[in-house]
Amino acid sequence: MRPVNATDRTPADLLRSALATDPARPLVTFYDDATGERVELSVATFANWVAKTANLIQNELAAEPGERVALLLPAHWQTAVWLLACSSAGVVADIAGDPSAADHVVAGPGRFEDGLACSGERIALSLAPLGRRFPQPPAGYADYAVEVPSQGDLFRPYAPVDPEAAALIVAGAELTGAEVVDRSRADAPGLDLTGPGSRLLSGLPYDTWDGLSAGLYAPLAAGGSVVLCRNLDRLGEDALAKRIESERVTATAR
Template identity: 50%
Template sequence: MLPVATPNDLLRAALTADPARPLLTFYDDATGERTELSVRTFENWVAKTANLLQDELAATAGSRLALALPVHWQAAVWMQAAWALGMEVVPGLSGDVVVTTPDRLEGLSGDVVSLSLRPALVAATTPAPPLPAGVLDGDTEVLAHGDRFVPYAPPAADAAALTVGGRTWSLAELGALAARGSGARVLVSEALDTVDTVSSALLVPLASGGSTVLVRNADPALLERRRETERVTG
């Protein structure tokens, strides 16, 4: 019997097969931002983020990562980084580690990470407004961590990985779900908070050699032209 593939296996395989191929292309129609991540660049961000989770926030297998982010390439990065440790990702603001935007910090406590979702170069070079005491500035803290990640304990394939819509999916189940897709280039303009958007935006492209165009604040008037210029096929 062939071993069960997990999202971590899918990323490693994609990195081995073609690290330079485009994986995620991100647009923000409100700001005009366009960011493109190859498999290698995505993996680099994932490693830095996983190191932050493990070394600075003491996250371990079984910890819950709450994500409250709009559709964005960083949402995919944090999700994949959590799985590298064997964490369970849940949408919302309740978890062992909470990752959200500065406008949603009120009333939160514990391990909270704020992401401004500004373009990476801007975030790295331009100070952001002060954050509440105890809130981690994810824009700057992630950059300080290493480019290679090794978990203290490799996550088990049956570890809980994603809980949405009243159901929990294991790492192995997400890997199996990804194997059903094709190597298309798809466009996703909704938050990665359902199993369908997570699968189509991240898992299937990793498994099949495809790629994704993520669009935040999508302008309906631009979508059809973007499908053409970005050669969306799925």
């Protein structure tokens, strides 16, 4: 595993270190086996999406550090972007959280009606291949694909993010940024993430810590990458074996 950088105290810090170390390497490769979609994001490309989304959070949502953003989203590359953007802006990412208790909501297909319970800003993601726009955004929502392209490519928080402040809520458990980093590093060996070149295929959902760790945080903390698979149950064992070989997967979590 790469040496621990003592300054990496939040998930956003982990991403900055990855960007400084090897920006061209793959970080997130996403498959949706219901649609046939495949998207590969290098560290640099992923970090650019994170910066734009963090600027959207800070400038358009006007979200302040400590506010809660309910993420009503599945395991998806854009969900991973939102998780790191929330960390960058110092807001709390509440996975599958109660919209009525959240300051803002980000929702995907099947959750738009639920998200209307949030009285704050609402962002809708189509989760369509290539991140396509909606023909017409859901009522009460702004379209992420419309709003994010014009955001800045560099992000600077108005105030430093406190690593000891709440950063993530998953399955009812609240974690600080420092706790997310520490748990991710601790999980990496058990997931066979041994450092640069480690590539973990995860078919786990994002609604548990184990799913978030395998599907994003532990590969990032280890200097590795993730092959994030949605609807993996639709893929036969032979096809899965071919994917593992073609993607040079070194470990799996499913």
